[in-house]
Amino acid sequence: MNTQIDIQQLKQSPVFQDISEKQLESFLEDAPHSLKSYDKHDFVVMQGERCRSLYILYSGKVQAVMTHPDGKELVVEVLEAPVAMAPILLFGTKDKFPVSIIAMEPVEVLIINKDKFLRWMQEDAQLMQNFLRIISDRSVWLTEKISSFALQSLEMRLAHYLYFHSDSPESQSDIAKRLGVARPSLSRVVSGLVEKGVILIEKRKIVVPDPDKLKTLMHGD
Amino acid sequence: MNTQIDIQQLKQSPVFQDISEKQLESFLEDAPHSLKSYDKHDFVVMQGERCRSLYILYSGKVQAVMTHPDGKELVVEVLEAPVAMAPILLFGTKDKFPVSIIAMEPVEVLIINKDKFLRWMQEDAQLMQNFLRIISDRSVWLTEKISSFALQSLEMRLAHYLYFHSDSPESQSDIAKRLGVARPSLSRVVSGLVEKGVILIEKRKIVVPDPDKLKTLMHGD
DNA sequence: GAAAGGTTGTCACATAAGTTACAGTCAAAA
DNA sequence: TTTTGACTGTAACTTATGTGACAACCTTTC
Numbered sequence: 001m002n003t004q005i006d007i008q009q010l011k012q013s014p015v016f017q018d019i020s021e022k023q024l025e026s027f028l029e030d031a032p033h034s035l036k037s038y039d040k041h042d043f044v045v046m047q048g049e050r051c052r053s054l055y056i057l058y059s060g061k062v063q064a065v066m067t068h069p070d071g072k073e074l075v076v077e078v079l080e081a082p083v084a085m086a087p088i089l090l091f092g093t094k095d096k097f098p099v100s101i102i103a104m105e106p107v108e109v110l111i112i113n114k115d116k117f118l119r120w121m122q123e124d125a126q127l128m129q130n131f132l133r134i135i136s137d138r139s140v141w142l143t144e145k146i147s148s149f150a151l152q153s154l155e156m157r158l159a160h161y162l163y164f165h166s167d168s169p170e171s172q173s174d175i176a177k178r179l180g181v182a183r184p185s186l187s188r189v190v191s192g193l194v195e196k197g198v199i200l201i202e203k204r205k206i207v208v209p210d211p212d213k214l215k216t217l218m219h220g221d
Numbered sequence: 222m223n224t225q226i227d228i229q230q231l232k233q234s235p236v237f238q239d240i241s242e243k244q245l246e247s248f249l250e251d252a253p254h255s256l257k258s259y260d261k262h263d264f265v266v267m268q269g270e271r272c273r274s275l276y277i278l279y280s281g282k283v284q285a286v287m288t289h290p291d292g293k294e295l296v297v298e299v300l301e302a303p304v305a306m307a308p309i310l311l312f313g314t315k316d317k318f319p320v321s322i323i324a325m326e327p328v329e330v331l332i333i334n335k336d337k338f339l340r341w342m343q344e345d346a347q348l349m350q351n352f353l354r355i356i357s358d359r360s361v362w363l364t365e366k367i368s369s370f371a372l373q374s375l376e377m378r379l380a381h382y383l384y385f386h387s388d389s390p391e392s393q394s395d396i397a398k399r400l401g402v403a404r405p406s407l408s409r410v411v412s413g414l415v416e417k418g419v420i421l422i423e424k425r426k427i428v429v430p431d432p433d434k435l436k437t438l439m440h441g442d
Numbered sequence: 443g444a445a446a447g448g449t450t451g452t453c454a455c456a457t458a459a460g461t462t463a464c465a466g467t468c469a470a471a472a
Numbered sequence: 473t474t475t476t477g478a479c480t481g482t483a484a485c486t487t488a489t490g491t492g493a494c495a496a497c498c499t500t501t502c
Contacts, residue, residue, distance in 0.1 A: 068368070076367065128343075139313070147295065150287075150401035153488080173450090184492090204498075220291045374458075375459075
């Protein structure tokens with residue numbers, strides 16, 4: 001199977017950090033791989049689906065979403081190309097996606113044979129190290145996320161979120177999904193922060209004049 | 222530094238699964254390591270502390286606890302020897318413990334030089350694979366945990382907890398800490414389950430006559 | 443420019459969980 | 473046995489968040 005992959009593009013991904021172009025190129029020539037396209041709103045992967053390949057987001061932007069039987073949903077993270085999509089599943093005991101992956105815009109996904117990749121990784125110390133760093137950092141990030149859900153109020157979580165996403169143009173509905181709360185609940189807390197003078201609303205967009213004010217709210221007043 | 226380490230004991234740990242005794246022995250002879258003892262209630266590690274060694278719980282039982290400024294706390298997990306204590310920190314970008322580790326009984330911790338261990342891991346494919354499996358599985362577990370905190374009611378989480386811990390003799394206060402809620406709130410939900418006939422209380426201990434009944438509650442009625 | 447569809451603010455109400463307090467019960471220690 | 477301390481049930485009250493609904497507004501499309 002041969003597709004025209006831009007090595008330069010791929011090299012930007014943390015998985016291939018400090019891997020030479022030559023190596024990457026020769027690996028791709030050797031390993032079976034394919035490039036799949038998806039339209040906006042398509043499900044790239046459904047929660048619970050089996051996975052026995054390495055998925056790399058080659059272009060575009062996707063959401064990782066957890067859905068619960070009763071309809072509630074949580075947007076766990078947003079991924080932008082180029083980045084590995086579920087590195088955990090390569091080595092874990094379970095091989096089912098814990099989240100659904102949904103295209104937020106037209107998207108291309110590079111699917112690479114798992115066994116070939118494993119072998120390559122065992123030969124290339126740098127690649128292995130990249131991989132270990134990625135999933136280790138991910139674990140730390142997940143642990144902190146648990147802490148925020150279990151121990152922090154919505155106001156703290158919103159402050160935290162805005163502090164790190166002050167520039168992004170997300171709607172309040174979207175932010176609500178990322179924080180796992182109902183939209184009116186979020187709106188209420190947003191109004192609260194406006195009254196406190198921490199944020200302002202301009203043309204329906206949340207503006208943060210002074211991020212330091214948010215910081216004081218992030219760990220409890 | 223030489224301490225009398227029982228190789229048999231250590232071999233039971235998932236990190237050293239399918240590693241031969243000989244190898245383990247010769248590694249320990251080569252690598253600097255030490256064995257530290259802690260009493261019940263001691264802090265083995267404080268949240269935020271730096272870590273540049275491999276910590277292996279050699280004997281005893283510890284809790285991993287997250288504490289928040291306002292006093293709320295969450296017992297993230299309970300670890301029983303022999304098991305690696307913070308495998309994430311070996312390869313991640315951050316090197317600070319995201320949780321405190323507290324001894325639940327007298328405990329011994331084996332502290333091994335990180336660089337030696339890394340080198341060993343790069344030489345031994347089996348060890349590397351064990352390690353990858355452990356942190357991958359951990360990520361899946363953390364992801365599911367986030368889902369339960371963000372999307373599930375306390376009743377669902379309690380049902381889930383009891384389903385997997387029906388035999389353990391934990392007090393309600395302890396369970397409350399594991400679920401990250403106030404003790405009276407948990408007591409209320411426990412009473413609710415008793416009324417529903419799903420569990421019963423015998424001598425202050427929660428008894429689960431029929432785990433299948435719990436299962437139906439785990440994912441929302 | 444009108445229509446359609448999505449986004450926001452807000453309200454009234456319902457439910458879930460936190461807080462504080464206190465009394466009853468059990469179990470270990472003296 | 474008595475005492476002490478920890479654990480439990482529960483009550484009254486507060487606070488946080490969810491639910492459903494609606495009108496106002498903005499943006500895109502026709």
